[in-house]
Amino acid sequence: MEALSNFVVRHRRLVALVWLGALIAGVFAASGLSSRLDQSFSMPGQKGYAANQAVLKQYGNGAGQEPLVPVLTVPAGTTVDDPAGAAAVAKAFAAVAALPGYRVVSYADTHDPVFVSADRRTTFALVYPKLPPHSEAAAAVGAAADQVAATLRPNLPAGVKADVTGMVPLALGSGSGGGPGVLAETLIGGIGALAVLVFVFASFLALVPLIVAAVSILTSFLVIFGLTEIMKVSSLVQFLVALIGLGVAIDYSLLLVTRWREELAQGRDSETAVHNAMATAGRAVAFSGVTVGLGLVALVLLPVPFLRSMGVGGMVIPLISVAVTLTLVPALLAGAGRRLDWPRLRTEGRAARGWTGWARFVVRHRLVAAVTALLLLGVLGGNALTMKFGDPKPTSLAQSGPARAGLDALRGAGIPTGVLTPIEVVVPSGADRAAVARQLSGLPGVRATVAPAQWHSADSSLVDVLPVRETITSESRTLVDQVRTAAVAAAPGALTGGSGALTADMVSAIYGDFPQMLVVIGVVTFILLARAFRSIVLPLKAVLLNLLSVGAIYGVVTLVWQDGHGSQAIGGLPAAGTVTAWIPLMIFAFLYGLSMDYEVFILARMREEYDSTGDTTTAVVEGIGRTGRLVTSAALILFLAFASLAGGPEVQLKVFATGLGAGILLDATVVRALLVPALVSLFGRWNWWLPEWAAKVLRVPSSPVREGTPAVAEKELQTAG
CATH class of the missing domain: 3.30.70.1320 (Multidrug efflux transporter AcrB pore domain like)
Incomplete structure (x- = not known):
């Protein structure tokens, strides 16, 4: 980090010109990006996808569309x-x-x-x-x-x-149409971010994080524009890059600028302050960017192209944000930082009084604070056990209009809504289509089958299975599997498609290996954080708390959107009855990394203070006092970005954005401001333990448990009191 810092300060004009060029090129790339993005959610390689493509090829319609x-x-x-x-x-x-x-x-x-x-x-x-x-x-x-x-x-x-x-007219009638557009939503989020930054800095330095965000987002658009030449990239990526980039880039630059001001307040000159900030906050930014990228690895490894492209596109923005923050920010601060820090209404000479007082309160009541936070997260997480994957129920979509009138007419006539999502079976040429229809009509959960004489081609004929219940939920997966098995038994080579087959395949593809991916991501994160914090306990706690935090947000999404407790107030929608299959994975992929940002910010500062004082309580109090305002401000900025995304009409993006927004707030308050300091205080000297053998593996200095710990513990209790 020292070599990078020296290079950037010496060549700050060149660095600024390079990023200015990337910004200008990004503007042109962004203007033509939408037309190059993929609007489909295809799943090549899955059985349902193969069936639907056969229907499309032979009959020119269908293809899994209800x-x-x-x-x-x-x-x-x-x-x-x-x-x-x-x-x-x-x-x-x-x-x-x-x-x-x-x-x-x-x-x-x-x-x-x-x-x-x-x-x-x-x-x-x-x-x-x-x-x-x-x-x-x-x-x-x-x-x-x-x-x-x-x-x-x-x-x-x-x-x-x-x-x-029909399912699509009902979804369109619920408002799932075009929104204000990615640039408009980013502008809305940026205005909210500026208000928060003005409060944090009380000077023109508030513009620096926004400059970094603009350069990071537009450079990411430029990279993604290039990626469209070699792979399909989902249209959702542009929203994720713009709004997550707005939050992440501001988070990173906020941390670095705040530390630079702190160094100035301690009497350093501007360039020395830049070097010191890069050595401390810059190192934390680099680790944060890696952890955000790690969460997105879960998407890249999946055999689902549109999710994989979202993982690749999502990894671009934190990496670009890290690069911009660690080069452009020190260049700006070294060249014009003091001029931008006007009027200097607030300094960073000492820890925030309010957050210092809060940290002392938590340390004094550490056990109560820890138990309270864990109970809250546990109760919320328990609701996630009832989560059902699938598309929203028809009755939760349009509440008025022709599509709703048609749905009400069906239901009023006693016709089950399962007819909206038929299962389509492609029967090979030469097989007895009528026999297949009879075989399938006897399955439990099937209302009837239809096999019109006109639905045939040279290669196949079609049988539609009309279920009693919609086949777009995880509960209907059993029926789809039964239809597949019975169809092949009656006509070898038969293919089973329709939207229900796609849903069943998606759930299997996404969550079949999910536990193994969690283990891999957790282990890699643990190793990186163990090296960063020189500790065994701190990274283990960080990984476990992140998983607990994600589980709690799953519970919130289940309560609000699936069960309808607050969905009317938030989005004007009744209970959906399900959660779209890809949303929980996306929430994990982004929230895991984003919330780890805050963990790194806080624990890196606590480690620094402990190395200076040898006192855990001082480390907790000073760490929260120095980072509390920064973390809550960063969380608020991210929340505003997600609120902008949630304000659009697309139901699935609304659910995704509110899940991330609620997750960021819950993580920054209950987890990072309450549970983390309480647990660090409870663990005492063991937080900082890194045995010799582990230090050799990680190639960092060891951190043995200090002698005289009873005296240290007594000092901690006295300080807390």
């Missing part, structure tokens, strides 16, 4: 079997089937009673529209729903109510 479901209700006193009504219904559905590339099945062409309600007044159809290539699927399906409605209504007599529902 069908549109037109629902027709005839006036009271009539039925869909009445001659006049039946003719009109048949004509209307025939007009939809005549749309180019559409695949339709209904009562009109099958006379299957599964399509008619018990009172014979309501009927529905399954409509698979042909979607334009390279389209944004949700918008294209929404346009198709409008086209289906416009085609139906002119062919129906007066008094027949017609609405088009």
